[in-house]
Amino acid sequence: MPDDEGHPSVEEIELGPVLSALADPLRRRVVRELAAGPDGAARTCSSFGLPVSKATVTHHFRALREAGLIRQVDRGNSRMASLRRADIEQRFPGLLGIVAAEPEE
Amino acid sequence: MPDDEGHPSVEEIELGPVLSALADPLRRRVVRELAAGPDGAARTCSSFGLPVSKATVTHHFRALREAGLIRQVDRGNSRMASLRRADIEQRFPGLLGIVAAEPEE
DNA sequence: TGGTAGGTACGATCGAACTCGTACCTGCTG
DNA sequence: CAGCAGGTACGAGTTCGATCGTACCTACCA
Numbered sequence: 001m002p003d004d005e006g007h008p009s010v011e012e013i014e015l016g017p018v019l020s021a022l023a024d025p026l027r028r029r030v031v032r033e034l035a036a037g038p039d040g041a042a043r044t045c046s047s048f049g050l051p052v053s054k055a056t057v058t059h060h061f062r063a064l065r066e067a068g069l070i071r072q073v074d075r076g077n078s079r080m081a082s083l084r085r086a087d088i089e090q091r092f093p094g095l096l097g098i099v100a101a102e103p104e105e
Numbered sequence: 106m107p108d109d110e111g112h113p114s115v116e117e118i119e120l121g122p123v124l125s126a127l128a129d130p131l132r133r134r135v136v137r138e139l140a141a142g143p144d145g146a147a148r149t150c151s152s153f154g155l156p157v158s159k160a161t162v163t164h165h166f167r168a169l170r171e172a173g174l175i176r177q178v179d180r181g182n183s184r185m186a187s188l189r190r191a192d193i194e195q196r197f198p199g200l201l202g203i204v205a206a207e208p209e210e
Numbered sequence: 211t212g213g214t215a216g217g218t219a220c221g222a223t224c225g226a227a228c229t230c231g232t233a234c235c236t237g238c239t240g
Numbered sequence: 241c242a243g244c245a246g247g248t249a250c251g252a253g254t255t256c257g258a259t260c261g262t263a264c265c266t267a268c269c270a
Contacts, residue, residue: 015207016130023125024258046216056259058218063257077216077267094199102120129228151246161229163248168227182237182246 006066010087013068018092021067026050027060028099031069034083035100042073042080111171115192118173123197126172131155132165133204136174139188140205147178147185 002008021027030048034041045057052060061081064070069088070081088096107113126132135153139146150162157165166186169175174193175186193201 015133015203016128019124019133020128020257023121023128025121026258028120028124044216052258053260054217055219055261059258062218077265079217092203095203098120098197098200125227131228149246157228158230159247160231160249164228166247182235184247 002066005072006062007071008066008068010068010090013087013091015092017067018069018088018095021063021069022099024060024063025105026052027064028102029104030060030064030081031083031096031099032102032104034070034081035085035096039085040082042075042082044078045081107171110177111167112176113171113173115173115195118192118196120197122172123174123193123200126168126174127204129165129168130210131157132169132174133207134209135165135169135186136188136201136204137207137209139175139186140190140201144190145187147180147187149183150186 002012008014022031029050033048034043037043045061046054048057050057050060061070061072061079064081065072068091069084071084072079072081083096085096107117113119127136134155138153139148142148150166151159153162155162155165166175166177169186170177173196174189176189177184177186188201190201
């Protein structure tokens, strides 16, 4: 069962939602940038500079969070997002590498 | 440029369309069954027994073909579908394994 | 105290995609 | 020849998702 903030546990991460989340180019871009950074790095939603409104950014980060790709933690008035690298690698080995290897668009 | 039947060449296979195609559970099921069979195996669309109408089956197979996941060849009044195993493996190593490992739904 | 910045929630819009029925074409087969 | 099975094309319905504006909350700062 997902926790209070909508994070699925490792066993709950399913391929369908993960692929649906990664089907969107903006969300792939977020995952790619997180994957390129150091492990455990946490960034704010706005630090990605997505070319959409704040409401839409929230929408995309929720999709990533509920699929189990990122973890979001409240920190003050911000919400830091980090990649669930080990969890994804455990469930779908190699998937992150494929996304990370995609050239920027 | 895709050929007359809509097959992209290996270099034209892109991650976005591939992930969009694989986001659908019925299409994942087709890929999974093809991946489980011998390399180069060709099956008719109807042999998968998808629980949807003929028109919808055609729709799904076009999505798979245009993404570059399968190759479809006319053979008499049938149209044989086979997995583009080597092509996908070359572009996105490990992806087929991830899809193939998903348990049936 | 007020303003600003980061985010969320809600409602609305718009287009894409999944679905289907129907009509049609092509081979095979009785 | 007639019928059937495998597929496609087209149009239509319906649902889903990406997007936005607005309103609102919380923390920080002048």
